[in-house]
Amino acid sequence: MADIPVTLSRAQQITPARYRAPGDLVFKIIILVLSSVVIALAFAMAIILWYEARPTFQAFGFLSFLTETTWDPVAAVHGTWPFIMGTLITSFGALLLSLLPALGVAIFVSEYAPKWVANIINYTVDLLAAIPSVVVGLWGVFIFAPFMRDTFYMPIYLWAVENAPWLEPILGAPSSYNLATATIILALMIVPYTVALSRDAIRLVPREQKEAAWALGATRWEVMRVAVLPYARSGIVAGVLLSLARALGETMAVAMLIGNRNRMPFSLFGPAATMPSVIINEFREAVETLHYTSLMAVGFYLFILTIGINLIASYVQRKLTQQRKSP
Template sequence: MRGKMYGSLSDRIFAGLLLTLGGAVIVIAALMAWELWLGGAAAFHNFGFWAFTFGTSWDAVNERFGAWPFLLGTVVTSAAALTISFLPSLAAAIAIAEYAPRWLGEVIAYLIDLLAALPSVVYGLWGIFVLVPLVRDHVEQPLFLWSAGHAPSLMGLFGPPTGIGMLSAVLVLSLMIIPYSSSLARDAIRLVPREQREAMYALGATRWEVVRRVVLPYARGGIFAGVVLALARALGETMAVTMLIGNGHQLPFSVFGPAATMASVIANEFTEATGDLHLSSLLAIGFLLFVLSLLVNLAADWMLRRMSFGEGRR
């Protein structure tokens, strides 16, 4: 009886501790959103919430600020990086979990996970000294010269071949988010029950048929969770993107031309903002980035629940 009483008490203490810690996370997130909203209230009040969000002018001299170029730049760079990195990360996960010998798979997995441990400034420096010359000399300049001779109307789409711009930033960002989607996809594939594979092999299926018809459908929830984690990482990336994207405030974008993201404009101008309205506008952009990340995660959670419901129903 005494042991049961102590066990019940310890269970209640442990449950209370978990609830406290979980509630603290929610409170901290709410306080962050509130502080960003208070900091950006002057910009929202001066320009209007929707006018500021979809405004295309960013002029610190005349104190005219709009967040649309940076919001669009964040969405475009993140979506493009996710599109480029998805197939390589999934292929790496399948190769490690299904095809490679165990010792080789562990080595490859370690090297891929090591990419997540590198500081973003290292990616930025590598991008400036290695990737930018390659992109400029072997991708941008040939396409620019081709468009100048055969399709002059495309020159505005491509932009000047400087190497610093959207393309380089997207390529580096896609490399940075591969470990996040690949690691979760690898774990999800390894959690597929062996009986599922053996049943397909008993029916005469090849290894690729087993992967395509059994492993990937069964593990799609974990694969999608990795995609969401990679997208969240891409939305908030600052230093590497700031060093490579060119930090242009204009619309529309060109493939090779400069652009900016919400995180990069905050990193570039926060210490140089002298006026109260300029500082408030940067904090307002931080609030919009917070809201964008929240909406993306909520939408991904809803889609993941729908996928899990469909799997359970089948």
């Protein structure tokens, strides 16, 4: 090395290690502080929600507030059950509607489609995810909801009234904005997430696994069934749960489309409400203390619900991933 003059002169200019050590320490402190802030924020949020919601819990009881079915700010009676039901129905409904199409797209782009087709689909799906939810809601309010009502809900309802009266309470008289429309739009909004997450899970399947199935004389679909889907299972399930968490928290489009009715029972073609939608619709009017604290309480439950789903998602992923690794 000594015969290379450039290296030598550079070496002489290098700052000795003991002067560089403080930089290390400073950096360590900075990242430590920054990451603590993130964690602290999450906890602070939960604690403040709980703290602000306390009068509601004191007035109705932690569990009674959960199961109370009346939400009437004027009478100062608050129960979150209708919103929990609305949230669960729309979210799981959207999940059911979107799951198979999303999985189909994910399988198609990762295993079947030629590269250029897959690229177009991937870009489009990503684009779909990037549309602001209020824009989706706007389109839903003026185009999709009236179309669905006139083309599907009305004829189906009228048919049911004539031929299957027992369906009537389930369907309900079609209103402009309703549970069904909100669920379909919500499904549309989570498709990109389910597609992206399960696509990535499928892509992580090692080539050897697929080839092993091919070498057994498997057809294309059989390779998917035997090698790809079982291997990608954990990633797909986790992706689906994360999409669910997103659906639970989705606010704007749902609030615009669901019709906002605080009273059970809900019907398919009638208006309903979700936890996010009641918060966004009523926060401006919440001047009474109990009304305000009850909205906080709804927020607290929603927070717990989405965190719970996220925890389950990561648990499922870990559990299923462990299974496929050799000890």
